[in-house]
Amino acid sequence: MDLKILLEQVPDGDGTWLMSLASGLKYTLIVAALAWIIAFVLGSILGVMRTTENRWAVRLGNAYVEIFRNVPLLVQFFVWFFVLPNLFVFTKRWVNSMDPLTYQLGSSIICLGTFTAARIAEQVRAGIQSLPRGQRYAAYAVGLTQWQAYRHVLLPVAYRIIIPPMTSEVMNLIKNTSLGYSIGLVELFFRTREMGEMTFRYYEAFTAATVAYVAIALIANRIMAFIETRAAIPGFISGGSGSGGH
């Protein structure tokens, strides 16, 4: 193992292998950050829908979660990248006119965003349902509407309770961006593989990527722990239901 290879120039590229990996890391983080925004907003809406008294909202939320949980993420990538744009003539023309990188980025962000949304919906639902019923009724009793009850009473507590499982979801999301490789997105894993193939220095390339992923996991973990202590409500023990997954 000789890590000096990282400082060698990429053939027909500008910069070293280390810079190539760093550029991959940049796309990994961009995709993860944008997908997280979709996942958080959509997941919160779906999670809330599943705790309302509207039967159809509950069914719709449940159906969404079941569909996105029961199809492998790799297949979802293929559906967003190959299948959906090819269903209609105008979408086909639209994606064909697109810059390939934009198309790959867009597909990856939507795919990871909608996939992670299902998992967040599950956490948000569990968080809201873990609150005593009295909280909701008390909110209604003081004259709040359903929307106000969620906005001012239920969600502020529920979100704090689910910070630990949300931490694992953030880390899963970052790891899952590696599947962008399957549609040719130039994220960290793609660059790692490329370096291995071109230099035959697989161990060095994979060691560098492993170190990067472990570092991201540690940093994400610290940031979420910081948010958790800052957002803690005195007298509450954080719980939630988070296990499994990747």
Added chain:
Amino acid sequence: MTDLDFGFLANSNTLAYLWKGLQYNFQLTIVATFGGVIWGTLLAMARLSSKKSLSLAAGGYVNLMRSIPLLLVIFWFYFLSPVLIQWVTHASRPPQIGADRSAYVTFVLFEGAYFAEIMRAGIQSIPRGQVGAAYAVGLNYWQAMRYVILPQAFRNMLPVLLTQTIILFQDTSLVSLLNVTDFIGAISKLGQSTGHLVEGYAFAAPVYFLICYLLSLAVKRLQKKIAIVR
């Protein structure tokens, strides 16, 4: 609408090819589940051990595996498996093994880390008095684990273990990226040779959904059954 043509699927050779691919996913899932649960249980026991070095090593292993993407691990073990097997069997040369076989090593070792976390929760869910009682009647550590703690831990964690198995089944699709002909790998190859890649993936998604949804319903039923008994 563009014209999709699913006609190429209506061919007994094609279906046999896809079925063979799917069987590989099932085999890999079953081996990785049994191997992973055994390896995971040993890791969980090590992690809960009073020997500091043992628990640190197990904790480090589990955290490392859980912080890197499965795809990276699959490629790591594709390169490392021959070396590992040579080391275990003391062979003179590293054996030639394909990605389809190294995947078994990968999934047992990788999923073991996830199963370890589940088993750790399972072991910790058993009241401490049970351990004390087992030692009081004269059992040693292994006997206490074998006859008292683990049977209860498995039972409590069975639904979670099975849910993880469904996730594992979905994860096995990643081996197709190493050119293994599993279900999705078979579809990719077929799609490329016949020019029906889009239809192939459009077919794969509902097939996977049906399998995983039915399995998850079965787990839910089992969960209810266990909940009543307890």
